[in-house]
Amino acid sequence: MSNQNLKDKIAIVTGAGSGIGAGISKILHDRGATLALCDLFGESAEKTAKNLSNDYLFDSVNVTEKSEIEKFRDKVIDKHGKIDILVSNAGVIGAKGFPERKNYSKQDWDDTFDVNVIGVVNSADAIVDHMKNNKYGKIINIASQGGRKPRGLGDMYRGNVQTPYLVSKAAVIQYTHLLAIELGRFNINVNAVCPGVIWTPIWRQIAENHIEQNPNLKKMSSKEIFDELAVKARTPLGRAQTPEDIGNTVAFFASEDSSEITGQALNVNGGATLD
Numbered sequence: 001m002s003n004q005n006l007k008d009k010i011a012i013v014t015g016a017g018s019g020i021g022a023g024i025s026k027i028l029h030d031r032g033a034t035l036a037l038c039d040l041f042g043e044s045a046e047k048t049a050k051n052l053s054n055d056y057l058f059d060s061v062n063v064t065e066k067s068e069i070e071k072f073r074d075k076v077i078d079k080h081g082k083i084d085i086l087v088s089n090a091g092v093i094g095a096k097g098f099p100e101r102k103n104y105s106k107q108d109w110d111d112t113f114d115v116n117v118i119g120v121v122n123s124a125d126a127i128v129d130h131m132k133n134n135k136y137g138k139i140i141n142i143a144s145q146g147g148r149k150p151r152g153l154g155d156m157y158r159g160n161v162q163t164p165y166l167v168s169k170a171a172v173i174q175y176t177h178l179l180a181i182e183l184g185r186f187n188i189n190v191n192a193v194c195p196g197v198i199w200t201p202i203w204r205q206i207a208e209n210h211i212e213q214n215p216n217l218k219k220m221s222s223k224e225i226f227d228e229l230a231v232k233a234r235t236p237l238g239r240a241q242t243p244e245d246i247g248n249t250v251a252f253f254a255s256e257d258s259s260e261i262t263g264q265a266l267n268v269n270g271g272a273t274l275d
């Protein structure tokens with residue numbers, strides 16, 4: 001167990017029911033924070049919560065609906081009197097397939113942006129006024145390395161990239177910058193974490209999309225594509241990240257160790273992009 005530098009802090013995590021959200025929850029819990037966990041699928045948030053403590057609030061919250069995150073905020077404040085930390089982690093690949101850029105449909109763009117961008121906006125909107133009143137807050141948005149500097153995938157794949165997803169994650173980073181400018185004078189830090197590659201349902205979907213698009217990859221399983229092409233061929237450290245790796249960086253941004261850092265987007269990607 002790590003140090004308890006988040007003791008007495010109340011943290012909301014969105015998309016807490018799976019993958020990175022569950023890993024973030026575990027690390028914040030280990031650091032002493034009290035958690036309130038939500039997910040589109042309430043039962044998955046419940047599972048993450050109950051794995052950590054019988055006392056944690058959990059609920060089903062669709063972040064695309066502002067009223068749902070507002071309702072959850074009210075529950076958390078009713079129970080704990082405050083919210084110190086918001087981790088906006090809920091995200092989707094959005095588009096079903098992996099077409100050429102011009103073939104993404106309006107629906108693909110909407111499905112992606114509704115969760116990845118509007119969900120982050122809604123979550124911050126619901127909680128910022130409360131943090132402003134408290135003159136304290138830590139907001140951490142989960143973006144992606146691809147939202148900063150997408151790499152051409154053409155060398156390994158056929159050249160298609162998940163365009164709406166990458167653009168949505170760039171928007172998350174820009175929104176993080178703008179919130180940091182606005183909220184700094186209220187002692188609210190706003191930062192983004194940019195994960196590299198983590199084997200979660202999102203990455204399985206990406207790999208399956210690659211296989212569908214590229215006949216040369218059909219002999220590989222989705223996990224082999226992840227291990228060989230996404231990790232080994234691209235990452236100086238030569239290994240995938242884990243949900244807990246992302247949680248460790250979130251915990252840093254949630255703590256006073258980073259009190260002079262705001263408006264930043266930090267890659268946690270084993271050096272896969274260098275900036």
Ligand SMILES: NC(=O)c1ccc[n+]([C@@H]2O[C@H](COP(=O)([O-])OP(=O)(O)OC[C@H]3O[C@@H](n4cnc5c(N)ncnc54)[C@H](O)[C@@H]3O)[C@@H](O)[C@H]2O)c1
Nearest residue numbers: 015018019020040062063089090091144195197198200202
């Ligand atoms: N896995 C990776 O390699 C990777 C890399 C970069 C960034 N990310 C980002 O990390 C975050 C977590 O992804 P993950 O890999 O753990 O994926 P995941 O699919 O395992 O988890 C995403 C969670 O978000 C929830 N969610 C989806 N739509 C929602 C909605 N409308 N409202 C509330 N919750 C919703 C899902 O139910 C799920 O529990 C996402 O924002 C993703 O874009 C992941």
